[in-house]
Amino acid sequence: MSERNGQKASSEDGGSKKSKIDLNRLEMPKQAPEVRRRNFDEVATGYTYEMAMEEAKRCIQCKKRNCQQGCPVNIDIPDFIRLLQKGDIEGASRVLKAKTSLPGICGRVCPQEQQCEHACTLNKKGAPIAIGRLERFIADWERGEGIISMAQIAPTSLKQVAVVGSGPSGLTVASDLAIRGHRVTMFEALHVAGGVLMYGIPEFRLPKEIVQREVDYVASLGVEIRLDTVIGINYSLDELLRSRYQAVYLATGAGLPMFLGVPGENLNLVYSANEFLTRTNLMKAYLYPEYATPVKMGGRVAIIGGGNVAMDSARCAVRLGASEVSVIYRRTRDEMPARLEEVENAEEEGIRFYFLCAPTAFIGDGRNNVAAMELIRMRLGEPDSSGRRRPVPIPGSDYVMEVDTVVVSLGTTPNPLISSTTPDLKTSRRGTVLVDDRGRTSKARVWAGGDIVSGGATVISAMGEGRRAASAMHQFLSE
Amino acid sequence: MFSIIAHEELAPRVHRMRVRAPVVAAKAKPGQFIILIIDEKGERVPFTLSGWDEDAGLVDFVYIEVGKTTRRLAALKVGDEVAHFVGPLGRPAEIGRFGNVVAVVSGYGIAAMVPVLRSMKEQGNHVTTILQTPDRERLFGEADLQLFSDRIIPVIEPNGEEVTGSVTRSLRRLLANSAREPIHRVVAMASLCIMRVVSEITRPFAVKTMVHLTPLMVDGTGMCGACRLSVNGNNRFACVHGPEFDAHAVDGWEVMMARRCTYADESVLQQGFQCRGCSQW
Numbered sequence: 008m009s010e011r012n013g014q015k016a017s018s019e020d021g022g023s024k025k026s027k028i029d030l031n032r033l034e035m036p037k038q039a040p041e042v043r044r045r046n047f048d049e050v051a052t053g054y055t056y057e058m059a060m061e062e063a064k065r066c067i068q069c070k071k072r073n074c075q076q077g078c079p080v081n082i083d084i085p086d087f088i089r090l091l092q093k094g095d096i097e098g099a100s101r102v103l104k105a106k107t108s109l110p111g112i113c114g115r116v117c118p119q120e121q122q123c124e125h126a127c128t129l130n131k132k133g134a135p136i137a138i139g140r141l142e143r144f145i146a147d148w149e150r151g152e153g154i155i156s157m158a159q160i161a162p163t164s165l166k167q168v169a170v171v172g173s174g175p176s177g178l179t180v181a182s183d184l185a186i187r188g189h190r191v192t193m194f195e196a197l198h199v200a201g202g203v204l205m206y207g208i209p210e211f212r213l214p215k216e217i218v219q220r221e222v223d224y225v226a227s228l229g230v231e232i233r234l235d236t237v238i239g240i241n242y243s244l245d246e247l248l249r250s251r252y253q254a255v256y257l258a259t260g261a262g263l264p265m266f267l268g269v270p271g272e273n274l275n276l277v278y279s280a281n282e283f284l285t286r287t288n289l290m291k292a293y294l295y296p297e298y299a300t301p302v303k304m305g306g307r308v309a310i311i312g313g314g315n316v317a318m319d320s321a322r323c324a325v326r327l328g329a330s331e332v333s334v335i336y337r338r339t340r341d342e343m344p345a346r347l348e349e350v351e352n353a354e355e356e357g358i359r360f361y362f363l364c365a366p367t368a369f370i371g372d373g374r375n376n377v378a379a380m381e382l383i384r385m386r387l388g389e390p391d392s393s394g395r396r397r398p399v400p401i402p403g404s405d406y407v408m409e410v411d412t413v414v415v416s417l418g419t420t421p422n423p424l425i426s427s428t429t430p431d432l433k434t435s436r437r438g439t440v441l442v443d444d445r446g447r448t449s450k451a452r453v454w455a456g457g458d459i460v461s462g463g464a465t466v467i468s469a470m471g472e473g474r475r476a477a478s479a480m481h482q483f484l485s486e
Numbered sequence: 487m488f489s490i491i492a493h494e495e496l497a498p499r500v501h502r503m504r505v506r507a508p509v510v511a512a513k514a515k516p517g518q519f520i521i522l523i524i525d526e527k528g529e530r531v532p533f534t535l536s537g538w539d540e541d542a543g544l545v546d547f548v549y550i551e552v553g554k555t556t557r558r559l560a561a562l563k564v565g566d567e568v569a570h571f572v573g574p575l576g577r578p579a580e581i582g583r584f585g586n587v588v589a590v591v592s593g594y595g596i597a598a599m600v601p602v603l604r605s606m607k608e609q610g611n612h613v614t615t616i617l618q619t620p621d622r623e624r625l626f627g628e629a630d631l632q633l634f635s636d637r638i639i640p641v642i643e644p645n646g647e648e649v650t651g652s653v654t655r656s657l658r659r660l661l662a663n664s665a666r667e668p669i670h671r672v673v674a675m676a677s678l679c680i681m682r683v684v685s686e687i688t689r690p691f692a693v694k695t696m697v698h699l700t701p702l703m704v705d706g707t708g709m710c711g712a713c714r715l716s717v718n719g720n721n722r723f724a725c726v727h728g729p730e731f732d733a734h735a736v737d738g739w740e741v742m743m744a745r746r747c748t749y750a751d752e753s754v755l756q757q758g759f760q761c762r763g764c765s766q767w
């Protein structure tokens with residue numbers, strides 16, 4: 008995000024008392040692009056204590072709490088910032104923990120510019136409080152000090168709940184229900200908990216150690232985490248409901264990768280983003296051979312797509328040593344769904360963007376490795392249902408681009424493993440699970456939330472849906 | 487952690503491992519596989535189940551030492567543990583009352599086909615098994631196959647490069663005789679090259695042929711798409727839609743085999759996997 012060098016200005020927004028408002032939104036230090044292109048360490052290094060204090064002091068403690076309304080989990084933002092202003096970091100952390108068990112994660116990957124910071128009163132002057140960075144500071148400070156502020160756990164209810172999937176949505180429900188005294192078992196298909204936070208979002212944006220710390224915190228609340236267990240295979244949903252669980256929360260995400268469906272897409276070294284990112288992040292291929300999983304990649308890498316997943320793939324490719332990384336997107340920069348901050352980071356890291364074009368075929372080298380792709384140019388036509396202008400191919404504009412590796416990042420849909428083994432669970436045509444406004448599915452005693460319901464959204468919305476379902480589930484369990 | 491209950495060498499570089507994994511044993515079906523990880527730095531590697539005991543909570547698989555992970559596996563002892571073990575993955579093999587069934591096995595397929603043939607026998611099929619192995623020394627698992635096969639045709643071919651040729655001859659002979667003794671189904675669990683050749687031989691006879699495909703896999707649950715292949719023009723994931731497929735519906739064997747060898751080096755030249763004429767070599 009670009010920072011404005013605002014001046015101290017007097018404001019009418021600060022309530023009745025006229026106060027000086029500081030519009031110097033404080034940048035967070037980052038590794039220089041030439042340096043970070045060569046490592047997987049975190050790009051943004053975080054506020055120091057002094058910086059956090061300086062930024063917190065800018066908050067004018069609005070009575071209307073605009074910021075709080077912008078946060079999907081309704082964090083008491085003015086309260087935690089007030090405690091921070093007083094230097095009470097532990098107190099600030101408790102305020103955060105009341106609404107999120109994953110502050111270190113939200114502070115890093117929330118699209119704050121569309122949420123809390125967008126709503127912040129000071130955003131009218133173009134200098135919203137850096138709420139996400141402050142959250143991150145608090146979470147990191149706690150970690151540094153080795154302090155874990157634990158939520159108060161209610162006496163046991165003797166009720167048992169199964170949570171399927173350990174991404175942000177499952178983690179939220181598990182911790183919320185554990186705090187309310189229920190016994191929670193969380194099932195995870197992979198060998199580590201965390202969902203996309205572990206296998207998708209790269210280390211340099213979200214260190215895995217931080218995710219695991221949050222997972223450990225959830226476990227410390229008494230949640231039993233059962234890894235290597237696939238619901239729909241090891242136990243069907245009906246088996247869970249028949250066994251010791253009174254209620255089930257489905258949070259299996261949207262893990263099924265989509266492909267373009269053009270000729271040559273299965274050639275060697277054409278990856279789905281999920282495979283490329285899983286090898287790189289979850290399996291730590293960047294540390295191969297210390298870690299046993301490799302990822303093979305040529306020098307010229309093309310990434311197809313324009314979302315966060317495409318940016319992450321492109322930036323991983325750079326760090327893995329690609330000489331030339333190109334992002335191929337069928338609309339223009341303005342329509343890209345990726346966060347602006349990450350697009351700018353990618354540009355700084357030398358990634359090239361090719362807009363208004365799309366692959367129509369992949370061409371092999373005679374040994375079934377991808378060697379080139381055929382592209383067609385696009386122009387923007389009428390807006391489609393999403394309100395974005397629809398890309399229209401320009402006839403005869405085909406051209407060829409040489410590539411050694413392709414990463415297809417078009418998005419994902421829910422994995423049908425559970426819905427296909429549970430006939431009475433209603434799903435949409437896109438495969439998402441249908442729920443009411445409190446997360447309840449068509450099946451008795453089953454709730455769902457996160458990407459399996461939305462089809463793919465954000466960490467914080469997955470948490471928000473989890474929070475909402477958890478309170479509905481708690482009500483049900485208390486009846 | 488999953489402890490190793492038994493571990494034996496069946497032939498040079500071929501081992502059977504038995505692991506305590508009750509959750510896997512409870513649901514195991516013929517033709518399914520597991521994925522294991524030795525330790526936190528390990529790779530996720532798939533192996534087909536060659537047996538299980540639901541009551542004891544144990545599962546077996548047979549593996550061939552080919553590369554880093556399988557060499558490390560071979561060094562583990564009874565009482566050691568592997569960090570992760572997930573399954574049973576994939577769809578079970580199709581079992582039915584078909585009549586005369588011909589099985590083609592090589593490599594680990596010699597062991598992993600046993601549960602399939604047991605079920606085939608239970609259904610009352612007549613089973614003929616073509617067993618390929620490079621030499622007498624590396625012949626293993628014949629006794630287990632014998633239990634569920636009415637007839638075994640061993641193909642012991644010292645010259646590795648001729649492997650597909652000799653399996654072909656045996657199968658052709660059976661097919662040539664099919665006017666008198668019809669073949670209702672062929673099922674193969676062998677090297678990709680052998681399975682590909684098998685599928686081309688049975689195609690003109692319109693004998694339904696099932697093959698157990700082993701593209702590269704990462705998660706094994708349909709999340710990564712590494713294992714994708716084209717079946718009747720549709721993208722299919724071997725880990726959830728397979729690993730057993732109708733061989734005559736699989737298109738693009740070449741591409742699949744190339745993908746399978748993305749990370750292969752000389753180590754791919756293992757028992758039953760001699761890939762002469764493979765596009766990657």
Ligand SMILES: Cc1cc2nc3c(=O)[nH]c(=O)nc-3n(C[C@H](O)[C@H](O)[C@H](O)COP(=O)(O)OP(=O)(O)OC[C@H]3O[C@@H](n4cnc5c(N)ncnc54)[C@H](O)[C@@H]3O)c2cc1C
Pocket residue numbers: 116117118171172173174175176177194195196197200201202203204207208209236237238239258259260261262284315316319422424425456457458459463464465466467469
């Ligand atoms: C590369 C990438 C980058 C992203 N960047 C951002 C970002 O910067 N900011 C942001 O807000 N959002 C981002 N997102 C989106 C965000 O990560 C997701 O919206 C969020 O993780 C969804 O959470 P979830 O809990 O619903 O599911 P997931 O995080 O997908 O977790 C689902 C879990 O369920 C497990 N599971 C699936 N099926 C089964 C089963 N049958 N049995 C047992 N377990 C099962 C999976 O293995 C997985 O661990 C990104 C996504 C990706 C892929």
Ligand SMILES: Cc1cc2nc3c(=O)[nH]c(=O)nc-3n(C[C@H](O)[C@H](O)[C@H](O)COP(=O)(O)OP(=O)(O)OC[C@H]3O[C@@H](n4cnc5c(N)ncnc54)[C@H](O)[C@@H]3O)c2cc1C
Pocket residue numbers: 519529530531532533534535547548549550551552553554555556557594598699700701702703704729746747748749750751753754
């Ligand atoms: C569904 C399925 C079932 C299998 N069943 C068995 C079995 O029962 N017994 C057995 O010995 N082998 C089996 N394999 C193959 C086995 O997974 C590989 O031999 C093993 O992963 C090699 O690991 P490595 O580290 O020792 O060798 P590497 O040095 O990594 O590779 C050696 C060879 O194995 C292939 N390979 C490597 N990793 C994988 C992977 N993740 N998935 C598929 N192939 C890979 C490589 O392409 C290469 O050809 C199966 C594979 C699949 C996909």
Ligand code: SF4
Pocket residue numbers: 077078079080081082084107113114117119122123124138139142467
């Ligand atoms: S959770 Fe996300 S949206 Fe809410 S306050 Fe924190 S950074 Fe903002």
Ligand code: SF4
Pocket residue numbers: 065066067068069072073074075084085088126127128129136138
């Ligand atoms: S964060 Fe922004 S909106 Fe919220 S109280 Fe502070 S200045 Fe006001």
Ligand code: FES
Pocket residue numbers: 702703704705706707708709710711712713714723724725726
């Ligand atoms: S192994 Fe990942 S989708 Fe099959």
